[in-house]
Amino acid sequence: xxxxxxxxxxxxSFGKTQVLKNVSxxxxxxxxxxxxxxxxxxxxxxxxxxxxMNDMYDNFKLEGAISFKxxxxxxxxxxxxxxxxxxxxxxxxxxxxxxxxxxxxxFGLRIQxxxxxxxxxxxxxxxxxxxxxxxxxxxxxxxxxxxxxxGQQQRLCIARTIAVESEVILFDxxxxxxxxxxxxxxxxxxxxxxxxxxxxxVTHNMHQAKRISDFTGFFHLGExxxxxxxKKIFEDAKxxxxxxxxxxxxx
Amino acid sequence: xxxxxxxKLSRNEMNDRIFSVVGLLATLLGVGVFLVLLxxxxxxxxxxxxxxxxxxFPSRNPFDAGILSAWVGTVWLMAVTGAIxxxxxxxxxxxxxxxxxxxxxxxxxxVNIANLAGIPSIIYGLLGLGLFVRFLxxxxxxxxxxxxxxxLILPIIILATREALRAVPVSLREASFALGAxxxxxxxxxxxxxxxxxxxxxIILAMSRAIGESAPLIMIGALAYIAFLPQQLxxxxxxLPIQIFNWVSRPQHEFAVNAAAGILVLLFIxxxxxxxxxxxxxxxxxxxxx
Numbered sequence: 001x002x003x004x005x006x007x008x009x010x011x012x013s014f015g016k017t018q019v020l021k022n023v024s025x026x027x028x029x030x031x032x033x034x035x036x037x038x039x040x041x042x043x044x045x046x047x048x049x050x051x052x053m054n055d056m057y058d059n060f061k062l063e064g065a066i067s068f069k070x071x072x073x074x075x076x077x078x079x080x081x082x083x084x085x086x087x088x089x090x091x092x093x094x095x096x097x098x099x100x101x102x103x104x105x106x107f108g109l110r111i112q113x114x115x116x117x118x119x120x121x122x123x124x125x126x127x128x129x130x131x132x133x134x135x136x137x138x139x140x141x142x143x144x145x146x147x148x149x150x151g152q153q154q155r156l157c158i159a160r161t162i163a164v165e166s167e168v169i170l171f172d173x174x175x176x177x178x179x180x181x182x183x184x185x186x187x188x189x190x191x192x193x194x195x196x197x198x199x200x201x202v203t204h205n206m207h208q209a210k211r212i213s214d215f216t217g218f219f220h221l222g223e224x225x226x227x228x229x230x231k232k233i234f235e236d237a238k239x240x241x242x243x244x245x246x247x248x249x250x251x
Numbered sequence: 252x253x254x255x256x257x258x259k260l261s262r263n264e265m266n267d268r269i270f271s272v273v274g275l276l277a278t279l280l281g282v283g284v285f286l287v288l289l290x291x292x293x294x295x296x297x298x299x300x301x302x303x304x305x306x307x308f309p310s311r312n313p314f315d316a317g318i319l320s321a322w323v324g325t326v327w328l329m330a331v332t333g334a335i336x337x338x339x340x341x342x343x344x345x346x347x348x349x350x351x352x353x354x355x356x357x358x359x360x361x362v363n364i365a366n367l368a369g370i371p372s373i374i375y376g377l378l379g380l381g382l383f384v385r386f387l388x389x390x391x392x393x394x395x396x397x398x399x400x401x402x403l404i405l406p407i408i409i410l411a412t413r414e415a416l417r418a419v420p421v422s423l424r425e426a427s428f429a430l431g432a433x434x435x436x437x438x439x440x441x442x443x444x445x446x447x448x449x450x451x452x453x454i455i456l457a458m459s460r461a462i463g464e465s466a467p468l469i470m471i472g473a474l475a476y477i478a479f480l481p482q483q484l485x486x487x488x489x490x491l492p493i494q495i496f497n498w499v500s501r502p503q504h505e506f507a508v509n510a511a512a513g514i515l516v517l518l519f520i521x522x523x524x525x526x527x528x529x530x531x532x533x534x535x536x537x538x539x540x541x
Contacts, residue, residue, distance in 0.1 A: 089429040111431065
């Protein structure tokens, strides 16, 4: 097992509110890591630290370090743009661009000045196929992405990330706005993507974490209470707090 | 129990009805006053409105007088005002909203811009007189007039741009950033197109305000009687509101009729601008929707 991202002694605050207290975690390549915990425990904040999505808030402050393949993500000389391309993200609410299905997938390439129609066509098709969306949309690539269903939009967002050849995909509660059928499709897709991508998924749904992840981290009040193999966390956790949470005693 | 339940419901329904009636009356009052004014002006002015009225220079004889120099002057003014205020306003709005740091200075600037939008226009006229006409020695020219009106509407455009940018969902920014787009790419390809209808509405509202202003123009010394058309930016000018004001203040009834006709032309231009804004906004909103 190869480690790909390593967070050490992460302390994060927004203004005077401390959100993460001394979190250290190692994420493995081509595995699915689930992050669970009650609302407000800092799990989304942690995820968003990994590709520096919190940078857009003025009062965001981070101490400690995150390394991606050995490079410090928060170093001054880090190319944030290139880093974000390699660590992609899928959000809670599907957020396609208000343009066509085709342009949604092509956007990530266009901003790298790749405008060759042949290359774009190829990447769009390959990405949509990988995201299990191709068959549903191949006849209407020019249609507005906003007319797709919620589940289709979310798969389009995944295709968009695949198109720029991300190595890691961060999922921030990707199914919380979807119905059970769509959720199922996304879960199957995530399991399929595991072959080539490292996946980190924040979820409220403990069954989801149990079903799809290899590793699980349990956050509580800004601390990583326990981290380990999913089976271990759900069946034989060391900490009482973890046992109570996965049993559904609080949350 | 059941009785009191019914009673409460009907009282709420009553409030509902009262509110909708009051709201309707308020709306009708606004629209009604406008329609009465329009009808009054139209009755006076329509009979004077003809081709020679639009193509004649002002004259001592009310039947020969026309508004050629006035409406051409207004078109010149709007072009100069727009050319100065639109790019400056949009750029300032983008800077303040997207790039400026949130600190005390930013807060200070923000409060001041909001205040500037509410300052009486005659004060801008004084500023224009001191700054453009005297200090920069532009004289009573189209350029000085346009620059003065540009100052007047600049805060409106800045505020509208900021509002429009702020109304774009955060999720759109996040989507773009997460794919490795730079801030400028995100702005250019996602945020600005999405904010464009809002910015456009702000611009047209601002221009509609500028087109009706007479006080600042009188302040910088725009003339009412001009028997030639401005050929360049340094030429003197007149504008529709000034011509109308001039005619209204004459004792002869015939000039009042001319003023009414002039008002109709001004209203027509303003309505056309608003119509254009609505049409453009509709076209862009059809493309951008979430």
